Amino acid sequence: MIRFDRVGKRYPNGHDALGELSFELGAGEMAFVTGHSGAGKSTLLRLVALLERPTRGQVTVNGRNLSAVRRRGIARVRRGVGMVFQDHRLLLDRSVFDNVALPLVIAGTPREEMAKRVRAALDKVGLLDREKSAPSMLSAGEQQRVGIARAIVAKPPVLIADEPTGNLDPQLAAEIMALFGEFEQVGTTVLVASHDLPLVKRMGKRVLVLDHGKLIDDFRP
Amino acid sequence: MNRRIEKNRAKPATPEARTKFSLRAWREQHLYSLFSSLGRLAARPWATALTLAVLGFALALPILFGLLLDNARGLAGNVGEASSISAFLKPGTKADEAQAFATRLRARADVAGVGVKTPEQGLDEFRERSGFAEALKVLHYNPLPPVLIVEPRGDAEALVAQLRGEALVDQVQYDAQWRQRLNAILGLAQRGAQVLAGLLALAALLVIGNTVRLDIAGRSEEIAVMQLLGAEAGFVRRPFLYSGFWYGTFAGMLSLMLIVIVQFILAAPLARLAAVYDHAFVVHGLGVVQMLAVLAAAAAIGWLGAFLAASRHIALGQPR
Numbered sequence: 001m002i003r004f005d006r007v008g009k010r011y012p013n014g015h016d017a018l019g020e021l022s023f024e025l026g027a028g029e030m031a032f033v034t035g036h037s038g039a040g041k042s043t044l045l046r047l048v049a050l051l052e053r054p055t056r057g058q059v060t061v062n063g064r065n066l067s068a069v070r071r072r073g074i075a076r077v078r079r080g081v082g083m084v085f086q087d088h089r090l091l092l093d094r095s096v097f098d099n100v101a102l103p104l105v106i107a108g109t110p111r112e113e114m115a116k117r118v119r120a121a122l123d124k125v126g127l128l129d130r131e132k133s134a135p136s137m138l139s140a141g142e143q144q145r146v147g148i149a150r151a152i153v154a155k156p157p158v159l160i161a162d163e164p165t166g167n168l169d170p171q172l173a174a175e176i177m178a179l180f181g182e183f184e185q186v187g188t189t190v191l192v193a194s195h196d197l198p199l200v201k202r203m204g205k206r207v208l209v210l211d212h213g214k215l216i217d218d219f220r221p
Numbered sequence: 222m223n224r225r226i227e228k229n230r231a232k233p234a235t236p237e238a239r240t241k242f243s244l245r246a247w248r249e250q251h252l253y254s255l256f257s258s259l260g261r262l263a264a265r266p267w268a269t270a271l272t273l274a275v276l277g278f279a280l281a282l283p284i285l286f287g288l289l290l291d292n293a294r295g296l297a298g299n300v301g302e303a304s305s306i307s308a309f310l311k312p313g314t315k316a317d318e319a320q321a322f323a324t325r326l327r328a329r330a331d332v333a334g335v336g337v338k339t340p341e342q343g344l345d346e347f348r349e350r351s352g353f354a355e356a357l358k359v360l361h362y363n364p365l366p367p368v369l370i371v372e373p374r375g376d377a378e379a380l381v382a383q384l385r386g387e388a389l390v391d392q393v394q395y396d397a398q399w400r401q402r403l404n405a406i407l408g409l410a411q412r413g414a415q416v417l418a419g420l421l422a423l424a425a426l427l428v429i430g431n432t433v434r435l436d437i438a439g440r441s442e443e444i445a446v447m448q449l450l451g452a453e454a455g456f457v458r459r460p461f462l463y464s465g466f467w468y469g470t471f472a473g474m475l476s477l478m479l480i481v482i483v484q485f486i487l488a489a490p491l492a493r494l495a496a497v498y499d500h501a502f503v504v505h506g507l508g509v510v511q512m513l514a515v516l517a518a519a520a521a522i523g524w525l526g527a528f529l530a531a532s533r534h535i536a537l538g539q540p541r
Contacts, residue, residue, distance in 0.1 A: 075448075075456075078451030083449055089442075089446050089449070102447070105253060106450055106452045106456060107246070108246025108247065108249055110249065111249065
């Protein structure tokens with residue numbers, strides 16, 4: 001479902017973010033990417049969502065070789081990848097409902113079905129009663145849950161998250177991580193970047209450890 | 222791929238159903254953009270009103286100028302088809318003298334035809350055309366001389382000069398000359414109006430483009446998020462195109478309102494002027510077709526300005 005084949009990424013400023021990275025993540029598998037900051041975790045996720053192009057090697061997502069995807073095809077690839085960000089990136093001038101509905105609006109989902117699916121996603125993250133709230137009225141943990149609801153509402157086959165618990169206290173972080181674990185159970189491929197190694201280990205999933213852009217460990221605790 | 226996910230992705234299987242689905246999706250997205258862009262204009266009423274005022278004036282000016290010229294041209298046209306030379310004979314010239322003179326002129330190579338207008342005909346015509354019917358009743362005699370209407374063939378300058386030298390001729394009026402000058406002036410003014418219209422339309426295009434550019438800059442986070450979520454360039458661009466469309470359409474309406482107001486202000490003095498001229502001319506404003514054309518042109522300018530701005534700025538920040 002996600003395959004990296006000798007992938008390297010050098011930024012225009014000469015910084016080598018990834019070098020010779022190869023791994024494969026099967027359909028419905030969940031894994032964590034860990035390593036200290038600057039190890040290349042974010043770059044790895046950015047390549048999956050086609051926010052960046054690799055300098056070398058090939059990235060395959062949902063059976064598509066991303067180097068064969070032209071500029072016009074980028075949007076379609078991204079619709080197949082749900083994304084959760086550390087700073088949630090919700091639109092603050094819209095209600096929780098409208099934020100979660102955005103991927104469906106983009107996909108052109110009919111109105112009635114949209115409402116049903118938005119409520120199902122909000123229910124999943126336990127925020128069904130907050131659909132009319134403004135994101136700014138929610139706590140940090142709740143905002144991140146809305147971000148997750150938005151990432152899964154269109155039922156993408158792949159879900160990626162970049163430090164989704166970075167701004168949360170340990171208990172909230174554990175709750176959010178548990179939530180990601182649930183999506184694996186419904187067959188979504190989940191890839192979460194986190195530097196919180198103790199928390200990652202407690203989840204008992206596959207862990208990819210990056211250091212200076214190289215894969216130095218791939219284990220399951 | 223996992224079966225359950227596949228099933229849940231709500232993609233209809235048959236081609237027919239898919240067409241229906243995408244048509245519906247297309248319509249939903251357009252309606253969404255249409256109204257959300259309208260809502261955003263309404264959310265900043267002052268900024269929107271100011272922009273619309275600038276655009277409205279920019280569009281109204283050339284239209285008003287054009288209308289003015291159109292009316293001036295109509296007025297000039299009323300003066301008569303005047304390539305002919307009017308030779309007023311000396312008062313007291315007898316009818317047979319006038320006829321003889323006319324026959325002599327008809328023999329000339331540079332004369333296409335000569336008509337004789339007797340003083341009686343002249344008086345009748347004067348009565349009909351001018352507003353002096355009442356005043357003419359007071360006169361006890363006919364003060365008008367016989368007139369020869371000479372149609373020149375080719376260049377009339379030499380003919381006019383010779384007619385002026387004739388003993389029977391009191392005065393020669395050659396309308397074509399001043400008509401040519403008037404036409405030249407009107408032609409120049411019309412070209413000026415066209416240039417002005419073009420420049421002001423370009424200004425409107427730039428104003429709308431700049432407004433949309435600022436709008437895009439103000440909503441860069443929203444655009445970035447939409448692009449992250451997999452929105453097509455067209456989808457991201459669409460609300461801005463509709464904004465441009467609305468700007469253009471509303472500016473068009475505003476300019477039409479301005480024109481109607483100007484027409485209303487000028488209506489009374491124009492009516493007085495027309496009355497003095499015995500309603501020899503009719504002042505006309507914009508017709509329905511022209512109004513619709515103004516609206517369509519304004520909407521097109523708005524759309525185009527937005528398209529130029531949006532295409533340029535939304536493409537930034539995406540990998541190739």
